Amino acid sequence: MTKLTDLTIAAARDALAAKEFSATELTEAYIQAMEAGRDLNAYITETPDVALERARESDDRRARGGHIGSMDGMPIAMKDLFCTEGVLTTAGSHILDGFTPPYESTVSANLRSAGAVMLGKANLDEFAMGSANITSYYGPVKNPWSAKVGKDLVPGGSSGGSAAAVSGRLAMAATGTDTGGSIRQPASFCGIVGLKPTYGRCSRWxxxxxxxxxxxxxxxxxTVRDAAIMLGAMAGHDPKDSTSAPVETPDFEAAITGNVKGLTIGIPKEYRMDGMDPEIQAIWDQGVEWLKAAGCNIKDVSLPTTKYALPTYYIVAPAEASANLARYDGVRYGLRVPGDSLDDMYMNTRGEGFGHEVQRRILIGTYALSSGYYDAYYIKAQKVRTLISNDFKAAFEDVDAILTPTAPSAAFGIGENQDDPVAMYLNDVFTVPTSLAGLPGISVPAGLNKDGLPLGLQLIGRGFDEGTILNVASVIEDAAGFQCKPGKEA
Amino acid sequence: MSYVIKGETGDWEVVIGLEVHCQVISNAKLFSGAATDFGAEPNTQVSLVDAAMPGMLPVINQECVKQAIKTGLGLKAEINTKSVFARKNYFYADLPQGYQISQFEEPIVGEGSIILDLPDGTSREVGIERLHLEQDAGKSLHDQDPKRTFIDLNRTGVALMEIVSKPDMRSPDDAGAYLRKLRSIVRYLETCDGNMDQGSMRCDVNVSVRPAGSDELRTRAETKNVNSVRFVMQAIEHEAARQVEVYENGGEVVQETRLFDAQTGTTRSMRSKEHAHDYRYFPDPDLLPLVFDQALVDDIKAGLPELPDERKDRYINDFGLSPYDAGVLVAEKDTAAYFEAVADGHDAKMAANWVINNIFAVLSDKGVGISECPVTAENLGKLLGLISDDTVSTKIAKEVFEIMIETGDDPEKIVEEKGLKQITDTGAIEAAVDEAIANGAAQVEQYKAGNEKVLGWFVGQVMKATQGKANPGQVNKLLKEKLGG
Amino acid sequence: MSLDKDTVKNIAYLARIRVDEAQLEPLAGELSSILDWIEQLQELDTDGVEPMASVAAMDLPQRKDVVTDGNCQTAVLKNAPDGEDGFYTVPKVVE
Structure with missing residues (x-):
């Protein structure tokens, strides 16, 4: 029999239904794996007791013949950006020291209602700011594929702990969050599937x-199918989030038919960048061939504003962050570093509590919003954002999905790319435009580079059309036959 | 009646603009479901959203939106069917988010106007620049502990309407009239209770001065959080005089925030707030533009109550009241309703006189509002009826009124029980008149000799004999007949 | 766009982040290099383009005026680093 920790959600769902093993057994297997895999530093907080309790509840439901959710008994990692009731929530930051929320985020609550079992809180870049999971106060996460090259690799970021946990089989699946690529880029680096839904699909509460x-x-x-199952459990309109879309959650799994005949796939010429890694180009070309073979029409499209997406993002995101992170002031929760006056206390707390990258982004954002610079930076960026969004609107007049690489490289070594912040930001060059336009994007593992490290391809869809990109991604997944796991030979 | 500051170099005039924060009447807060009641235990009316816990998000209360529209209509203002919420960024202990959700570039209400009723009976118009919705801050308590300030977030997130006037006021009286009128309007509309003592209406005063007759706008100083009409007027007087002195001594007024000291009636600079203010407003990404149909505005407009200005016009036109009396009566909605109940079926001018001269005195003696007035409108109306139909004289009516203040009784019952009914029976009056004439031989002589003043002595005797109940007109008439006048 | 030490100091104060005097210069360098890179946005002609604050194609949802929350003092205060008698506390503020 396959190891319990090698099962997909879809496979485990059938096996649990057939009573081949219990949710408790499955969870225990993952708790062992989680403990054995601590050198990856994928988890900030392990919650084996919570996990076992929920696994037992799942087994009880099954025994009683109660309602079985779509994720019933599935042990997952929760990115430590989701507030979880009674469980330490850190956002990877010193400033949230000891913070135990008296509430549960909507998405984690939805997963729990669907029966999911939380194994622990996954490591991440501090406040999700980073592309290598090296900015966490709780230390860097190691990519499970590191053994292939004999040096410690980053898992990507910011959802690096989540990606490493899934890739290293320390969780059956994990939640991530994506602001500019934080789900898709680590998925690509770790050889797993990562889906950023349409903005508004999942509640931010x-x-x-x-x-x-x-x-x-x-x-x-x-797998792609697992992503469809899990997205269905996470999504849904939430009246507590004013930006949550009041739309029905479709059956995403049903969208995966494997039939993509007649679909038109766009290839944006602006994503062929100067000096692009030939291996990335090759895997992209391979993806095109697979889709052609599956009956798709391939069409060149133009997204002319692509080049400006990253600098736009590095105004918009820090500007919003500078205000969003103002609440970490040492008054109501988390770290307080004393000071003689209120201002002293604020400055000491925020000076010690935030790491360097977070501080840098808060300062950039503060500057971009400040008097005299607001129009030149913030308003300018918002206008460019409109152009980027319009690029996609125009492209989607002609195509059903867009195929691009997920990231400009495979995973790199811990400690590399650290001196120049802009070089680090370039990791998100292919993912940021989608985020700015609010569109869904999925990264699917498509192959390995010459060092044996995974490379992902990204499919971008129309707003609220995750179904199409899941379906197309499943075709690439099948064609790639991506079976290799870290630690196994390719 | 312009307000002039006599300086050494000449006359100066003052230019005043007011920013008034009105707490919106609603059950729940602007962006959270916590209650808005005043005076609860600390931090009990606080949701996780108000405490700015990580990941908490705002959702707007539709009632607060309607209240803002209603107030805007009451200010004859333009309603913007699309407006935008922005974050105003600054750090303070009672501002948990580190920003206030407010409106900056696109407020819900645009330009409007307000008519001031001035003490001399004249009126003038002051422009409204805008009205926007925003969150209130919490409260800092500085005197609980020697080393620490205590923070209560109960008020955090209660909806405020910030109403900004144009710099159209020219005297402390203008500012006082503006505040009174604004309070009257919001109370009529039931969008704010207008209670300045409890801080549900707070005022920031912008003052600048300029040589009389000039139309320049000089640098203004802003005095924050002045919490009564009287203090606002004092603050303006002091601030205008201070600025004139600064200019006349060759100095320049600096743009700054000042504090009003109620003890001394003066303002002082808040130097602590002078450090690098830069609010970095930007559209709140947790909220989308607030958009509603014109139909909503029309609906609210159709349901607006009669407002003080319209009511005042009606009192002048329909009841023939003077503008001053009409203005006094309409200022408070409850008073106006009381007056109308009294006037119902009676002479409106007489009703107005009784309410303004007698009822207001009672309320001020007892320190109560019209709703707690011991004399009900119904009873006062009955008393007016008793006067009109000659059951009692005005003089007796005053006595009855005194009893009504004490007992709250029906005046008809009082008149009945105390036997105060006016004597109109000619026979009874005639008997008393005859008796007075019989007892006053000397006075009869005087009268006949042409001293008509002595008639008063006879009237006094008759009234004494009838305990004041004789109808004075009849007494006079009979006396004159019998004395051969 | 080059930021000097004083500007960085001022922004750091606006953001209430303590930055050691010795760190101001290197930080100014880092921030300037990021801003230089962002500067390329100025190449783009955006005249007449509407700024996009949100991608959500909907109007602001509104809730009913009902008290549904609050009355949870314990939850509100339980993570506070310092507090007393139901209040949060901060170093004394002098106005």
Whole structure:
């Protein structure tokens, strides 16, 4: 029999239904794996007791013949950006020291209602700001694929702990959040599937905010089908979030038919960047071939404002963050570093409590909003955002989905790319435009580079059309036959 | 009646603009479901949203939106069917989010106007610049502990309407009249209780001065949080005089925030607030533009109550009241309703006189509002009826009124029980007149000799004999007949 | 766009972040290099383009005026680093 920790959600769902094993057994297997895999530093807080209790509840439901949710008994990791009632929630920051929310985020509550079992809180870049999971106060996360190259690799970020946990089989699946690529880029680096839904698909209530107009929660899973199942459990309109879309949650799994015949897939020429890694180009070309073979029409499209997406993002996101992070002031929760006056206390607390990258972004955001610079930076960025959004609108007149690489490289070593912040920001060059336009994007593992490290391809869809990109992604997944797991030979 | 500050270099005039924060009457807060009641235990009317817990999000209360529209209509203002909420960023202990959700570039209400009723009976118009919705802050208590300030967030997030006037006022009286009128309007509309003592209406005063006759706008100083009409007027007087002195000594007025000291009636600079203010407003990404149909505005407009200005016009036109009396009566909605109940079926001018001269005196003696007045409108109306139909004289009516203040009784019952009914029976009056003439031989002589003043002595005798109940007109008439006048 | 030390100091104060004097210069350098890179946005002609604050294509939802929350003093205060008698406390503020 397959190891319990190698099962997908879809497979475990059938096996649990067939009573081949219990949710408790499945959870115990993951708790062991989680403990054995601590060198990855994928979790900030492990919650085995919570996990076992929920697993037992799941088994009870099944025994009683009660309602079985779509994620019933599935052990998952929760990115430590989701507030979880009674469980330490850190956002990877010193400033949230000891913070135990008296409330549960809507998405984690939805997952719990669907029967999911929380194994623990996954590591992340501090306040989700980063692309390598090296800015966490709780230390860097190691990519499970590190063994392939004999050096410690980053898992990507900011959902690096989630990606590493799924890839290293320390969780069956994990929640992530994506502001500019924080689900898709680590998914690509770790060889898993990561889906950023349409803005408004999943509630932001109870998720520590980074940039409110961009943040979206989404699933990180082993397979495309698992992503569809998990997204269905996470999504739904939430009246507590004014930006939550009042739309029905479709059956995403049903959208995965494997039939993509006649769909038109756009290839944006602006994503062919100067000096692009030939291996990335090759895997992209391969993706095109697979889709052609599956009966898709391939069409070149133009997204002319692409080049300006990253600098736009690095105004919009820090500006929003500078206000969103003002509440961490040492008064109501978290760290307080004493001071002689109120201002002293604020400055000491925020000076010690925030790490360097977070401080840098708060300062950039503060500057971009400040008197005399607001029009030149913030308003300018918002106008460019309109152009980027219009680019996609025009493209989607002609195509059903857009295929691009997920990231410009495979996972790099811990400690690399750290000196120049802008070089680090370039990791998100392919994912940020989608975020700015609020569109869904999925990263699916498509192959390995010459070092044996995974590379992902991204599919971008129309707003609220996650179904199409899930379906197309499943075709790539099948064609790629991506079976390799870290630690196994390719 | 312009207000002039006599300086050494000449006459100066003052330019005043007011920013008034009105707490909106609603059950729940602007962006959270916590209650808005005043005076609860600390931090009990606080939701996790108000305490700015991580990941908490605002959702707007539709009632607060309607209240703002209603107030805007009451100010004859333009209603913007699309408006935008922005974050105003600053750090303070009673501002948990580190920003206030307010409206900046696109407020819900645009330009309007307000008519001032001035003490001399004249009126003038002051422009309204805008009205916007925003969150109130919490409260800091500085005197609980020597080293610490205590923070209560109960008020945090209660909806405020900030109403900004144009710099159209030219005297402390203008400012006082503006505040009284604004309070009257919001109380008529039931959008704010207008209670300045409890802080549900608070005023920031912008003052600048300029040589009389000039139309320049000089640098203004803002005095924050002045909490009574009288203090606002004092603050303006002091601030105008201070600024004139600064200019006349060759100085420049600096744009700054000042505090009013109620003890001394003066303002002082809040230097602590002078450090680098930059609010960095930007559209709140947790909220989308607030958009509603014109139909909602029309609906609210159709349901507006009669407002003080219209009511005043009606009193002048229909009841023939003077503008001053009409203005006094309409200022408070409850008073106006009381007056109308008294006037119902009676002479409106007489009703107005009784309410203004007698009822107001009672209320001020007892320190109560019209709703607690011991004399009900119904009873006062009955008393007016007794005067009109000659059951009692005006003089007796005053006595009856005194009893009504004490007992709250029906005047008809009082007149009945105390036997105060006016004597109109000619026979009874004639008997008393005859008796007075019989007892006053000397006075009869004087009268006949042409001293008509002595008639008063006879009237006095008759009234004494009838305990004041004889109808004075009849007494006079009979006396003159019998004395051969 | 180059930021000087004083500007960084001022922004850091607006953001209430303590930055050591010795860190101001290197931080000014880092921030300036980010801003230089962002500067490329100025190449784009955006005249007449509406700024986009949100991608959500909907109007602001409104809730009913009903008290549904609050009355949870314990939950509100339980994570506070310092508090007394139902209040949060901060270093004394002098106005």
């Amino acid at each position: 109870g998720i520590v905010a980074f940039a409110s107009s961009l943040d979206q929660a989404g699933p990180m899973t082993q």
